[in-house]
Amino acid sequence: MAADWTELARRAKAGDEASFRELYRRASPKVRGTLRHLVGIDGLDDLEQEVFLRVWRHLPKLRDNAAFSTWLYRLTWNVAMDARKELAVSRGRITDGVEVEAVGDSSRAAARTDSRIAVERALARLDPLHRAVLVLVELEELPQQEVAEILEVPLGTVKSRLFHARTQVRAALEKEDE
Amino acid sequence: MNTQDDKELGEFLRANRLTVPPASQEQEERILDATVRARRTGWLRPGHVAGVVLATAAAAAALALLTMREEPAQEDVQLAAVQILEESWSGTLPDDDWAADLEP
Numbered sequence: 001m002a003a004d005w006t007e008l009a010r011r012a013k014a015g016d017e018a019s020f021r022e023l024y025r026r027a028s029p030k031v032r033g034t035l036r037h038l039v040g041i042d043g044l045d046d047l048e049q050e051v052f053l054r055v056w057r058h059l060p061k062l063r064d065n066a067a068f069s070t071w072l073y074r075l076t077w078n079v080a081m082d083a084r085k086e087l088a089v090s091r092g093r094i095t096d097g098v099e100v101e102a103v104g105d106s107s108r109a110a111a112r113t114d115s116r117i118a119v120e121r122a123l124a125r126l127d128p129l130h131r132a133v134l135v136l137v138e139l140e141e142l143p144q145q146e147v148a149e150i151l152e153v154p155l156g157t158v159k160s161r162l163f164h165a166r167t168q169v170r171a172a173l174e175k176e177d178e
Numbered sequence: 179m180n181t182q183d184d185k186e187l188g189e190f191l192r193a194n195r196l197t198v199p200p201a202s203q204e205q206e207e208r209i210l211d212a213t214v215r216a217r218r219t220g221w222l223r224p225g226h227v228a229g230v231v232l233a234t235a236a237a238a239a240a241l242a243l244l245t246m247r248e249e250p251a252q253e254d255v256q257l258a259a260v261q262i263l264e265e266s267w268s269g270t271l272p273d274d275d276w277a278a279d280l281e282p
Contacts, residue, residue, distance in 0.1 A: 017210075017214070020210075020213065021210060024206065024209060024210065025206070028200075028201045028206075029198070029200065032198050032199075032200070032201060033195070033198045036196055036198045037195070037196060044198075044199070045201070045205050045208075048201065048205070048209065049205075049208065049209050049212055052209045052212075052213060053209075053212060053213060056213040115190075115193075115194040116194045116195075116196060116197070118194070119190075119191060119194045119195070119196070120196055134191075137188075138187070138188045138191045138192065139191060139192060139195055141192075166184060166187055169187065169191070170183075170187060173190075
């Protein structure tokens with residue numbers, strides 16, 4: 001049976017590079033997906049690298065190997081926030097690029113692309129804290145309690161942010177439909 | 179809004195999640211190389227703090243001499259220290275075995 005996160009984290013912590021490699025392979029889609037939704041597509045590879053450098057650097061300090069996944073998301077969130085701050089400073093404001101997929105002529109594909117653009121726009125209108133809660137709960141499908149631990153806020157805050165984020169996104173999507 | 183609405187919204191968001199290009203093989207190697215290099219230079223290994231301290235001190239002293247400044251820029255010191263460590267280790271440890279050699 002393949003080693004689980006906890007076991008891989010334990011081995012990687014002990015300096016086993018093969019386990020770190022496996023950890024990277026399993027974690028990469030989560031990290032990239034979360035960064036993509038929180039920061040955008042620009043510099044995705046560099047941001048991912050920064051996350052894994054922090055993982056490797058701070059792994060020896062991780063006390064509970066079983067909490068690796070939560071910890072990974074927290075590092076990803078921290079890197080995303082650092083990147084947004086840097087972007088805000090360098091550009092004067094945050095912009096989120098809308099990636100449009102290359103699609104064929106079929107109307108179904110076009111409609112799907114329209115929906116994606118609508119989702120991206122709706123997410124981009126959220127402030128980072130509400131956006132993070134929505135991304136982690138709805139897209140990463142994490143339990144709200146875990147999201148509270150990742151963002152280091154009380155569970156009640158996650159619930160209220162989620163409520164407001166859903167309301168805003170729903171309104172934005174309805175507006176797109178008009 | 180009720181739970182059913184929330185459920186539908188979640189499903190819609192997941193169905194229309196943004197495309198995320200998977201990491202390329204090159205990206206994977208870049209990340210793994212970067213972590214290995216980081217470890218190799220010692221800043222990840224508690225057992226090698228002494229090496230880093232010495233290299234940093236040497237870098238600071240050398241930069242102070244070269245730049246005629248008592249306190250060279252921290253970034254320059256770190257960069258120089260990393261180079262000293264990399265230089266001092268290169269060629270002395272076989273690529274495949276260096277990790278084992280580092281175990282305390």
